[in-house]
Amino acid sequence: MTVAYDGTRYNGWQIQRNTDNTIQGKLSAVLSKMTGSMVEVHGSGRTDAGVHARGQVASFEIDGNYSPAEILAYLNRYLPDDIAVLTVDRADSRFHARLSCRQKTYRYRIHTSIVPDVFNRKYVYTYLDKPLNVGLMRRAAEQLIGKHDFKAFCGNPHFKKSSVRTIISININADANGITLDFTGDGFLQNMVRILTGTLIEVGNGNIPADSMSDILSSQDRQRAGFTAPPQGLTLISAEY
Amino acid sequence: MTVAYDGTRYNGWQIQRNTDNTIQGKLSAVLSKMTGSMVEVHGSGRTDAGVHARGQVASFEIDGNYSPAEILAYLNRYLPDDIAVLTVDRADSRFHARLSCRQKTYRYRIHTSIVPDVFNRKYVYTYLDKPLNVGLMRRAAEQLIGKHDFKAFCGNPHFKKSSVRTIISININADANGITLDFTGDGFLQNMVRILTGTLIEVGNGNIPADSMSDILSSQDRQRAGFTAPPQGLTLISAEY
Numbered sequence: 001m002t003v004a005y006d007g008t009r010y011n012g013w014q015i016q017r018n019t020d021n022t023i024q025g026k027l028s029a030v031l032s033k034m035t036g037s038m039v040e041v042h043g044s045g046r047t048d049a050g051v052h053a054r055g056q057v058a059s060f061e062i063d064g065n066y067s068p069a070e071i072l073a074y075l076n077r078y079l080p081d082d083i084a085v086l087t088v089d090r091a092d093s094r095f096h097a098r099l100s101c102r103q104k105t106y107r108y109r110i111h112t113s114i115v116p117d118v119f120n121r122k123y124v125y126t127y128l129d130k131p132l133n134v135g136l137m138r139r140a141a142e143q144l145i146g147k148h149d150f151k152a153f154c155g156n157p158h159f160k161k162s163s164v165r166t167i168i169s170i171n172i173n174a175d176a177n178g179i180t181l182d183f184t185g186d187g188f189l190q191n192m193v194r195i196l197t198g199t200l201i202e203v204g205n206g207n208i209p210a211d212s213m214s215d216i217l218s219s220q221d222r223q224r225a226g227f228t229a230p231p232q233g234l235t236l237i238s239a240e241y
Numbered sequence: 242m243t244v245a246y247d248g249t250r251y252n253g254w255q256i257q258r259n260t261d262n263t264i265q266g267k268l269s270a271v272l273s274k275m276t277g278s279m280v281e282v283h284g285s286g287r288t289d290a291g292v293h294a295r296g297q298v299a300s301f302e303i304d305g306n307y308s309p310a311e312i313l314a315y316l317n318r319y320l321p322d323d324i325a326v327l328t329v330d331r332a333d334s335r336f337h338a339r340l341s342c343r344q345k346t347y348r349y350r351i352h353t354s355i356v357p358d359v360f361n362r363k364y365v366y367t368y369l370d371k372p373l374n375v376g377l378m379r380r381a382a383e384q385l386i387g388k389h390d391f392k393a394f395c396g397n398p399h400f401k402k403s404s405v406r407t408i409i410s411i412n413i414n415a416d417a418n419g420i421t422l423d424f425t426g427d428g429f430l431q432n433m434v435r436i437l438t439g440t441l442i443e444v445g446n447g448n449i450p451a452d453s454m455s456d457i458l459s460s461q462d463r464q465r466a467g468f469t470a471p472p473q474g475l476t477l478i479s480a481e482y
């Protein structure tokens with residue numbers, strides 16, 4: 001299934017022991033209610049607390065004779081109105097939303113106008129401190145494309161597995177009210193898109209030199225990269241298989 | 242000035258004795274704070290509690306040497322983030338946002354899919370009861386165009402002034418997820434756009450005959466028209482001068 005959600009009031013995608021206030025938890029609860037037995041739901045990846053999705057992909061296995069249309073209707077009927085199931089399709093039994101995922105695209109929206117974007121205010125990060133030089137941000141972004149060890153851009157200092165990922169593209173578009181950054185890659189470490197965005201903001205405001213990305217990558221030092229941009233500006237756009 | 246607001250948490254545009262929770266009240270308070278003396282703000286028209294605006298126009302008079310840019314910056318700095326002042330311009334001293342207004346456009350959004358529109362959920366009215374026949378709605382809308390006494394479409398039974406208004410156009414557009422109705426007219430009575438919308442919904446679902454609009458108009462009877470569609474689907478788009 002593909003899922004859209006406003007992450008504002010959730011503790012992120014992943015089920016946690018202390019709270020049932022997660023997207024994965026809500027989906028699992030409604031599917032379990034429908035089937036009468038516990039249904040596990042696997043997402044293409046975790047999104048942090050406060051992060052949104054327009055095209056999260058999730059997989060699950062259920063017994064019983066439910067059509068995709070029935071499942072879609074049941075989910076949308078019982079889910080809260082800030083979570084929507086956009087599509088439900090049958091998949092091969094080997095399909096797994098996380099393990100089968102080839103690439104994902106995240107969008108980060110920076111609002112730079114003193115005039116608030118009233119109707120999207122919960123889906124943007126307003127940055128008014130200094131003007132951002134988009135040319136410098138693009139120059140830095142180019143150096144991040146490709147296969148690298150992104151340990152310096154990982155929010156989890158105890159991460160033990162490989163932190164090598166491939167960024168396929170970073171597109172940066174400016175308009176009258178702000179800047180949109182689209183990141184496509186084969187996978188992203190914890191907080192990685194938010195740290196990439198924070199670093200590019202600090203490049204744009206002159207705090208970090210545009211040509212230092214290779215150095216920061218090879219340092220593998222989180223302290224060298226920029227701040228972690230806040231979650232509300234980030235949306236998972238799509239997952240590809 | 243032109244103003245955008247998310248009306249969800251407000252008691253409407255107009256200042257009321259018992260609450261300061263109105264758009265007009267917030268604008269007046271910030272301008273009064275800026276100038277140090279009471280500033281009255283006049284809108285192109287009142288919007289009901291829960292109704293939104295993308296292009297409300299309001300006028301005010303202040304003493305002192307403030308540039309439009311200074312006023313814009315001050316307002317956006319001190320207003321809550323669900324109210325934005327989009328533009329501020331000097332006007333002729335005879336200009337009055339309500340009295341000088343030639344026409345206004347309101348948009349009503351009906352969401353008809355079982356899949357919620359997560360990111361716009363507070364700005365649409367979800368109607369799932371019955372399928373809506375857009376052809377019938379358009380046929381009924383045509384009979385409402387022009388200069389008529391709209392007493393049957395007025396939410397205030399004690400309204401004593403003329404209830405004659407001219408509707409310039411009603412455009413109805415359907416897409417995969419719902420129906421958008423755009424109403425342009427020289428003025429609208431209390432709840433009038435919401436009652437027009439409710440009536441057109443009842444035409445679309447077969448409850449009211451499409452050809453009965455002229456009868457309803459001439460009856461001047463509120464009971465003959467349809468229900469009052471809820472406020473959250475309605476947005477004031479623009480006011481023309």
